Amino acid sequence: MSYKLTYATMFDPPADLHARFDAALAETESALGAEHLLHIDGMDRAGADSELRHGPIDRRRILGRFALADAAQAAQAMEAAHAAFPAWRATPMAERVRLLKRVAALIEERVYPIGAALALEVGKNRMEALGEVQETADFFRHYAEDFERHEGFDHALPDDPLPGFKSRNRSVMRPYGAWVVIAPYNFPFALAGGPVAAALVTGNTVVFKSASDTPWSGRLLADCLRDAGLPAGVFNYLNGSGNEVGEVLVWHPRTAGVTFTGSFEVGMHIYRGMAAGVYPRPCIAEMGGKNACVVTANADLERAATGIVRSAFGMSGQKCSALSRVYVDEAVADALIETLLAKIRALRIGDPCLQENWMGPVTTAKALQNYARCSALLSAHGGRVLAGAQRLEEGELAHGNFVAPTLAEAPAGHPLFAEEMFLPIVMLCRVGDREEALRLANDSPVGLTAGCYGNDDDLAYFFDHIEAGVTYANRPQGATTGAWPGYQPFGGWKGSGTTGKAIASFYYLAQYLREQSRTVVE
Known part of the structure; x- marks a missing residue:
C-alpha cells in the first residue's frame, strides 16, 4: 500500500486502493462455492462433516462449503500441537521471528483478496475489511519485533553474595505448550491472527478454532501460516461448534492455555474451566464491553x-x-x-x-x-x-x-x-x-x-x-x-478482560510465558 492504513486513516484512501479492491472482489466472487478444509498436523483435511455457508449481504449467495471438525479431530489437533511443541520451543528465536515475519508478508501480499472475502463473509465495508487484514499483518510483525526487543525475556540477575563461590542467577521466560485460540465472528482474521502470532513467537504451538459463523476468514489465515512454512503440528486450524469442538479444546489435558475473544458468558465459562483442572492454566479472555x-x-x-x-x-x-x-x-x-x-x-x-x-x-x-x-x-x-x-x-x-x-x-x-x-x-x-x-x-x-x-x-x-x-x-x-497495534494497546477492565493487560501492549507477550528462576553455582 502507498500509505499507512489504520482505522484512524481509513477515511480518505487513494483511488488505487479502490481499484485494487474491486479487481480482487471480482476474482473472489468468481470462485465462490469452493470447498474449504481443516488444517491438522501439517495437512489439509476433510472434516467429519461439512456445511454450506451463505453471506449476510445476500443470503441467496453461497460463499462455500466448509469442513466441520468433530470431537475426535479436535483431540487429534491437540495431540499434534503437543507433539510439535518440544521442537518448536527449541527452535532459535531468530527462526521463529523469521517465520512470523514471513506470515506478515504473505498477509500483506494477499490483503485485497482476503479483504474481499472478509467483506463478503462478515458484511464489513471495504475499508473496515482491508483495515482488519492489514492490522493482522501488523500483529505478526509487531509481536515478532517485540519479542526480539525483549531478547526472548532472558535476563541476567546479580550473583549471590557467597564467599568462595560464583552463584550465577537468571530469570528465563518459557512457553507453556499447546495453546488454544478461539476467535469471534466480528474480527475473525485479526482477533485470530493476533493471539496466534503471540503464542507462536513465544514458543507455544497453536490449535485455532474459528467462529462458527466465519470459517472462511479462519481458513484464509491458515493458508498464510501453512504457506509460510511452519513445521507440521505447530499451527492447526479447526472449524466447528463451540459446544462440541470448543469444549474439547478447553477441557483437553494437553491444553496449556487459552486465548478467547467473545461474550462475557462464554469467556467466564472458559475461565472457570481453565481454573478447575488439576492445576490452574492461563486464560486470556477479552469479553466485550458496554x-x-x-x-x-x-x-x-x-x-x-x-x-x-x-x-x-x-x-x-x-x-x-x-x-x-x-x-x-x-x-x-x-x-x-x-x-x-x-x-x-x-x-x-x-x-x-x-x-x-x-x-x-x-x-x-x-x-x-x-x-x-x-x-x-x-x-x-x-x-x-x-x-x-x-x-x-x-x-x-x-x-x-x-x-x-x-x-x-x-x-x-x-x-x-x-x-x-x-x-x-x-x-x-x-x-x-x-x-x-x-x-x-x-x-x-x-x-x-x-x-x-x-x-x-x-x-x-x-x-x-x-x-x-x-x-x-x-x-x-x-x-x-x-x-x-503499535499505537493504542487494547484491553479491558473489570468483566471486559481476565488479565488487565492489553493486546499489543508492553505486557502482552509475557502472558504466553511462565518464569523460571535459574541459579548455577560454580
Missing part, C-alpha cells in the same frame, strides 16, 4: 457527533469497542441530538462491497432477531426512538441482514443501558454534569473502551475517574473505536 461516551457542556458538538456516529454504527455496531451509551450534559443535549440525526440520515447503507456504501448488514441471523427484540424495547421504560429501529427491506436489501442505524433517548435506568447488544443501536441519556456522567458510565460490570468530548479540565476529570482499559478524548475518528 462502551460509554461522555459529552460535556464544553464539547465541540460537531466533532463529538462525528465520533459518536463512527463508533456506534461502524461495522453495524458489531465491535466489542462499539459505542453503546452516550451521556450528554442537558445544556447541549438538544443540539447534539440534532447534529447526530443529520449525520445518521447521511449514512449510505447497502452492499458494503460497493465503494459508496458505508454501513452493511449485521453478520448473523441471530443478530437480526436480536435487533428486532431490542428495537421493540426502546419505547418502553420511558424511552423514545429518535432514529431507526426498523429492518431495511427495500429492493436488494430484502435479501440481506440490513437494519437501520438507531438512536434512542431514555432515562439511565432503561434496561438496554446495561445490555451489550452488539448492534447499530446507541442509547442517549441527559445528565446534569460530568460527575453524574462518569458515575453512570462506570455503573457497569464491564469496562472496555470509553470516550469523552470536552475542555482540558473535563478530560483530566474523565481520565482520572473512568473505569475502562482503552480511552479516547476529543477523537472525531471514533469516540470509542479504532485501536491499532
